[in-house]
Amino acid sequence: MIEKTYCEEVKPELDGQKVRLAGWVYSNMRVGKKIFLWIRDSTGIVQTVIAKNVVGDEVFEKAKKLGRESSVIVEGIVKADERAPGGAEVHVEKLEVIQAVSEFPIPENPEQASPELLLDYRHLHIRTPKVSAIMKVKETLIMAARDWLLKNGWHEVFPPILVTGAVEGGATLFKLKYFDKYAYLSQSAQLYLEAAIFGLEKVWSLTPSFRAEKSRTRRHLTEFWHLELEGAWMDLWDIMKVEEELVSYMVQRTLELRKKEIEMFRDDLTTLKNTEPPFPRISYDEAIEILQSKGVNIEWGDDMGADEERVLTEEFDRPFFVYGYPKHIKAFYMKEDPQDPRKVLAADMLAPEGYGEIIGGSEREDNYDKLVQRIIEEGMDPKDYEWYLDLRKYGSVPHSGFGLGVERLVAWVLKLDHIRWATLFPRTPARIYP
Numbered sequence: 179m180i181e182k183t184y185c186e187e188v189k190p191e192l193d194g195q196k197v198r199l200a201g202w203v204y205s206n207m208r209v210g211k212k213i214f215l216w217i218r219d220s221t222g223i224v225q226t227v228i229a230k231n232v233v234g235d236e237v238f239e240k241a242k243k244l245g246r247e248s249s250v251i252v253e254g255i256v257k258a259d260e261r262a263p264g265g266a267e268v269h270v271e272k273l274e275v276i277q278a279v280s281e282f283p284i285p286e287n288p289e290q291a292s293p294e295l296l297l298d299y300r301h302l303h304i305r306t307p308k309v310s311a312i313m314k315v316k317e318t319l320i321m322a323a324r325d326w327l328l329k330n331g332w333h334e335v336f337p338p339i340l341v342t343g344a345v346e347g348g349a350t351l352f353k354l355k356y357f358d359k360y361a362y363l364s365q366s367a368q369l370y371l372e373a374a375i376f377g378l379e380k381v382w383s384l385t386p387s388f389r390a391e392k393s394r395t396r397r398h399l400t401e402f403w404h405l406e407l408e409g410a411w412m413d414l415w416d417i418m419k420v421e422e423e424l425v426s427y428m429v430q431r432t433l434e435l436r437k438k439e440i441e442m443f444r445d446d447l448t449t450l451k452n453t454e455p456p457f458p459r460i461s462y463d464e465a466i467e468i469l470q471s472k473g474v475n476i477e478w479g480d481d482m483g484a485d486e487e488r489v490l491t492e493e494f495d496r497p498f499f500v501y502g503y504p505k506h507i508k509a510f511y512m513k514e515d516p517q518d519p520r521k522v523l524a525a526d527m528l529a530p531e532g533y534g535e536i537i538g539g540s541e542r543e544d545n546y547d548k549l550v551q552r553i554i555e556e557g558m559d560p561k562d563y564e565w566y567l568d569l570r571k572y573g574s575v576p577h578s579g580f581g582l583g584v585e586r587l588v589a590w591v592l593k594l595d596h597i598r599w600a601t602l603f604p605r606t607p608a609r610i611y612p
């Protein structure tokens with residue numbers, strides 16, 4: 179790799195030093211016998227100044243024609259100048275053009291382009307500073323999660339993606355040919371994590387999950403990254419405590435390490451700073467009462483969708499839990515509430531500012547017969563879950579777990595207007611290219 183100075187390293191303190199930059203043209207402006215060429219790399223942007231009387235006519239003419247995203251290597255001297263971004267610029271002595279670009283399909287301000295154009299050219303859009311900032315925030319959230327999980331005794335495992343059964347309902351399965359049989363793309367690693375707890379007790383995984391959701395909403399992808407935990411001996415209240423501690427650590431650590439990137443997307447950091455345990459907890463019953471008091475047309479037993487959750491989040495300035503959902507709107511594996519058989523021991527974590535559900539979790543049904551009954555009630559065949567039911571035959575224990583949608587968390591942290599911007603190459607019902 180060539181010896182180079184990164185853009186973020188070009189500071190007034192380097193005044194007078196010779197540096198080599200390698201990057202891409204971000205903007206190109208000629209003023210008389212000077213060209214102000216802004217060069218971008220993975221760390222930021224630096225203003226370079228190309229003077230005709232320094233580089234000569236031929237190079238100057240070449241520099242004039244450099245369009246955005248031309249790849250270049252420049253060598254020159256750092257000059258402190260508070261007018262330049264970062265307080266310093268580079269006066270170019272040598273310019274090497276790796277590849278000149280005349281016309282880049284994405285406008286200098288990508289926000290002026292239509293979402294469809296940006297998505298058609300997503301392979302070029304991802305190099306822009308704001309998309310790079312989103313990916314740095316996403317990686318930092320996951321780095322923080324790994325940090326916390328390791329420190330708190332959770333074991334990472336690597337579940338399969340090719341599976342034979344539904345976890346979250348058969349309607350959203352992607353089916354594929356598997357030799358002479360059929361298989362599905364995993365909707366959630368949960369059932370495999372449940373198998374893993376009998377050896378490792380506290381397990382987690384980060385996997386892609388797939389949902390053939392036809393709903394074209396701002397918070398659904400057909401492929402998303404899914405951070406899932408499963409803990410033996412834990413009940414719903416235990417796992418909710420794990421969730422709030424994990425999410426708080428992820429958000430605070432990311433605020434600490436990526437404040438500059440976050441501030442590219444939101445001015446007000448209050449809800450992020452408020453993200454500290456304990457989170458508020460309301461029951462599903464209370465949630466229905468709140469929504470009805472706000473004029474929402476909803477009855478007990480109804481599911482809460484994005485619109486209802488949006489209204490509910492107006493009551494909170496930090497993430498919060500809704501627990502105790504009606505059994506008929508939740509998944510087969512959830513444990514019935516012994517206090518109220520109409521309900522299950524499930525809790526969702528909702529993000530404020532209209533974002534809604536970021537985590538779905540529950541205590542699992544650990545009784546063999548009850549689980550078989552629930553599978554049948556849901557219209558599924560217990561034979562398809564024979565291995566999963568075995569877990570209730572050989573040393574079953576109380577256990578709970580949850581799944582966090584990584585892109586949903588990123589969308590809230592950065593207040594993105596659509597979840598698709600939180601992933602490198604979004605997959606939705608209308609898009610699988612590029």
Ligand SMILES: NC(=O)C[C@H]([NH3+])C(=O)NS(=O)(=O)OC[C@H]1O[C@@H](n2cnc3c(N)ncnc32)[C@H](O)[C@@H]1O
Pocket residue numbers: 345346365366367368389391397398399400401402404406407535536537538539540579580581582583584585586597
């Ligand atoms: N291990 C578990 O207990 C997880 C459990 N089996 C599960 O999949 N729950 S979930 O369907 O609510 O999905 C979990 C989270 O996964 C996210 N999720 C769920 N579906 C999507 C789609 N389609 N797009 C983006 N994100 C999605 C969202 O944040 C949900 O709260």
Ligand SMILES: [Mg+2]
Pocket residue numbers: 526535537538
């Ligand atoms: Mg859910």
